[in-house]
Amino acid sequence: MVAEYAAALLKEWGLDTHVEIFEPLLPYPTSRLLEMTAPVRFRAQLNEPAIPEDLNTSEAGQLPTFNAFSASGDVTAPLIYVNFGIPEDYETLRQLGLDVRGKIVIARYGRAWRGVKPKLAEENGAVGCLIYSDPREDGYFRDNVYPKGPMRPPQGVQRGSVLDMAVYPGDPLTPGWPSLSGEKRLARAEAVTLPKIPVMPISYADAKPMLDALAGPVAPDTWRGALPITYHVGPGPAVVHLKLDFDWTSKPVRDVVAVIPGAIYKDQWIMYGNHHDAWADGASDPASGASALLETARTLAEIRRQGWQPKRTVVLALWDGEEFGLMGSTEWVEKHEEELERGAAVYINSDSNGRGAFGAGGSHTLETFVREILREIPDPANGRALVEVPRGRRTAPNGDFRLSALGAGSDYVAFLDHAGIASLNFGFGGADSGVYHSNYDTLAWYQRFSDGEFIYGKALSQLTVTALLRLADAPVLPFEFNTLSRTIHRYVEEIQKSAGQVDFRDVNAQLARLSASSRGYEEELSAAMKRPMSEERLTKLNQMLAKAEGELLLPDGLPHREWYRHQIYAPGRYTGYGAKTIPAVREAVEAQRWEEANQQARRLALAVKAMADHVEEAIRLLRE
Numbered sequence: 001m002v003a004e005y006a007a008a009l010l011k012e013w014g015l016d017t018h019v020e021i022f023e024p025l026l027p028y029p030t031s032r033l034l035e036m037t038a039p040v041r042f043r044a045q046l047n048e049p050a051i052p053e054d055l056n057t058s059e060a061g062q063l064p065t066f067n068a069f070s071a072s073g074d075v076t077a078p079l080i081y082v083n084f085g086i087p088e089d090y091e092t093l094r095q096l097g098l099d100v101r102g103k104i105v106i107a108r109y110g111r112a113w114r115g116v117k118p119k120l121a122e123e124n125g126a127v128g129c130l131i132y133s134d135p136r137e138d139g140y141f142r143d144n145v146y147p148k149g150p151m152r153p154p155q156g157v158q159r160g161s162v163l164d165m166a167v168y169p170g171d172p173l174t175p176g177w178p179s180l181s182g183e184k185r186l187a188r189a190e191a192v193t194l195p196k197i198p199v200m201p202i203s204y205a206d207a208k209p210m211l212d213a214l215a216g217p218v219a220p221d222t223w224r225g226a227l228p229i230t231y232h233v234g235p236g237p238a239v240v241h242l243k244l245d246f247d248w249t250s251k252p253v254r255d256v257v258a259v260i261p262g263a264i265y266k267d268q269w270i271m272y273g274n275h276h277d278a279w280a281d282g283a284s285d286p287a288s289g290a291s292a293l294l295e296t297a298r299t300l301a302e303i304r305r306q307g308w309q310p311k312r313t314v315v316l317a318l319w320d321g322e323e324f325g326l327m328g329s330t331e332w333v334e335k336h337e338e339e340l341e342r343g344a345a346v347y348i349n350s351d352s353n354g355r356g357a358f359g360a361g362g363s364h365t366l367e368t369f370v371r372e373i374l375r376e377i378p379d380p381a382n383g384r385a386l387v388e389v390p391r392g393r394r395t396a397p398n399g400d401f402r403l404s405a406l407g408a409g410s411d412y413v414a415f416l417d418h419a420g421i422a423s424l425n426f427g428f429g430g431a432d433s434g435v436y437h438s439n440y441d442t443l444a445w446y447q448r449f450s451d452g453e454f455i456y457g458k459a460l461s462q463l464t465v466t467a468l469l470r471l472a473d474a475p476v477l478p479f480e481f482n483t484l485s486r487t488i489h490r491y492v493e494e495i496q497k498s499a500g501q502v503d504f505r506d507v508n509a510q511l512a513r514l515s516a517s518s519r520g521y522e523e524e525l526s527a528a529m530k531r532p533m534s535e536e537r538l539t540k541l542n543q544m545l546a547k548a549e550g551e552l553l554l555p556d557g558l559p560h561r562e563w564y565r566h567q568i569y570a571p572g573r574y575t576g577y578g579a580k581t582i583p584a585v586r587e588a589v590e591a592q593r594w595e596e597a598n599q600q601a602r603r604l605a606l607a608v609k610a611m612a613d614h615v616e617e618a619i620r621l622l623r624e
């Protein structure tokens with residue numbers, strides 16, 4: 001098994017390694033049937049055939065195509081096309097005088113986290129949901145399909161979880177506590193993150209005859225994909241029969257954790273994680289990132305053999321069960337909450353990595369730190385420092401590198417949004433790919449169409465080694481608070497543009513205070529670093545800095561989803577992978593609940609005040 005293989009490697013390199021096992025609910029399909037019963041009969045193939053040129057696509061042992069956490073069910077109903085199945089599409093349906101009640105919806109992949117599609121279908125009264133990959137998004141409309149090109153072949157299917165992760169990720173039966181054997185569990189009916197209707201991902205080869213059999217209004221321009229058909233909305237006359245069954249059992253997931261103990265600040269953890277589980281071969285997702293993590297581990301082990309011992313403890317983790325809904329990392333954070341609260345300073349994450357531009361997201365207290373590292377690491381494409389060639393949308397108007405806000409894409413969620421640990425996510429990518437979560441994400445595909453020479457993998461490893469070494473050995477943890485203040489101010493301005501009713505005066509006053517104290521802190525720090533500082537004071541200062549991000553947590557969590565506690569970052573409830581910044585205020589504004597919006601703005605002001613107090617305390621400590 002992959003976990004044992006990785007653990008053996010880490011041990012062989014001399015790292016203190018163990019495997020931690022959790023038992024979340026991991027339903028696998030026991031039967032799958034999709035057929036059109038009218039106006040013509042058609043039975044969907046639901047299978048990704050082998051491609052002769054690529055031996056690793058062989059069908060033997062292939063995981064069936066399914067959406068994890070779909071409900072079991074047996075439904076027959078008229079089909080209706082809902083475009084991407086996002087809120088604005090339901091608005092368009094209303095304008096057309098149509099609704100999805102009692103019907104099976106067919107949505108195309110894209111625009112939003114896939115779990116949003118069945119959630120909205122269910123909320124609007126649909127009895128089933130199909131999600132297909134339209135060639136417009138990642139098929140022949142974009143480029144040649146595999147094996148001729150990198151895009152999705154006709155029978156390619158995007159598997160994936162449809163857990164409602166915006167409420168809480170991880171085991172749906174153990175929200176907020178670890179799913180260890182013997183721990184209590186919710187009944188399945190109590191788990192609000194589980195969809196209640198059957199959901200099934202399909203290929204465009206399977207979707208085409210069903211879409212082609214729809215009548216009703218011709219789909220609006222923006223709803224049309226790239227299949228050679230006239231897109232109609234329906235409903236019907238296509239009638240679809242969807243029957244799905246799952247085993248509904250909990251199964252072990254295995255996190256592999258290696259620890260390099262710190263010489264001075266043993267309790268202070270610098271962490272780096274990447275998941276090791278995959279839907280099929282997973283050359284890109286997650287092996288490209290996981291192998292960079294292993295290379296980082298090997299490098300650290302090697303310099304340790306040469307005598308290095310970090311000041312702080314370095315923890316490296318290969319998470320399991322990420323694909324089902326961040327299982328391994330979430331349950332691990334829930335198990336280790338007290339230790340993490342005591343001393344975890346930074347969590348770094350990576351996931352799929354490939355040819356393309358560098359991207360980074362995370363806590364804005366680390367933006368300056370990341371920018372400095374990017375000066376040191378060359379872009380594999382052209383040898384220029386990464387800081388000079390950042391991805392366009394992640395830069396400030398003046399061209400400076402900026403961290404994006406983290407949403408819900410990968411294993412950092414529990415660290416940042418639940419435990420309040422400053423977090424970063426690094427990765428290269430962006431080259432066209434149509435094999436995501438399919439049987440065609442193989443080594444042969446990766447070598448031909450992504451990072452064939454593994455130069456982006458090497459760069460990711462250089463980057464994480466540099467970050468880990470600096471974070472582990474810095475006399476003072478490199479947090480900087482002025483960027484945070486300015487960034488929160490920018491988010492506040494975005495909200496204010498559409499919602500002048502919300503009173504942000506207190507927030508802005510505290511942000512100004514935070515900026516002023518940040519500058520004071522920087523001055524005090526550079527003066528203090530010129531004279532010797534006692535170990536005791538340094539320890540105190542570092543502990544204080546590690547806990548700063550935690551000031552941004554709401555102890556009782558966000559409204560209606562208390563597992564999420566961060567006031568600045570959270571995944572959107574009906575959007576994509578990107579973050580909804582200042583989520584509590586923004587969601588109240590969207591619902592036009594002004595009183596609640598103002599109340600949440602006051603809570604934000606208190607959090608910023610606590611952060612500013614925190615920084616001022618650090619200044620006092622430096623002055624002592």
Ligand SMILES: [Zn+2]
Pocket residue numbers: 275285286322351352
């Ligand atoms: Zn992944």
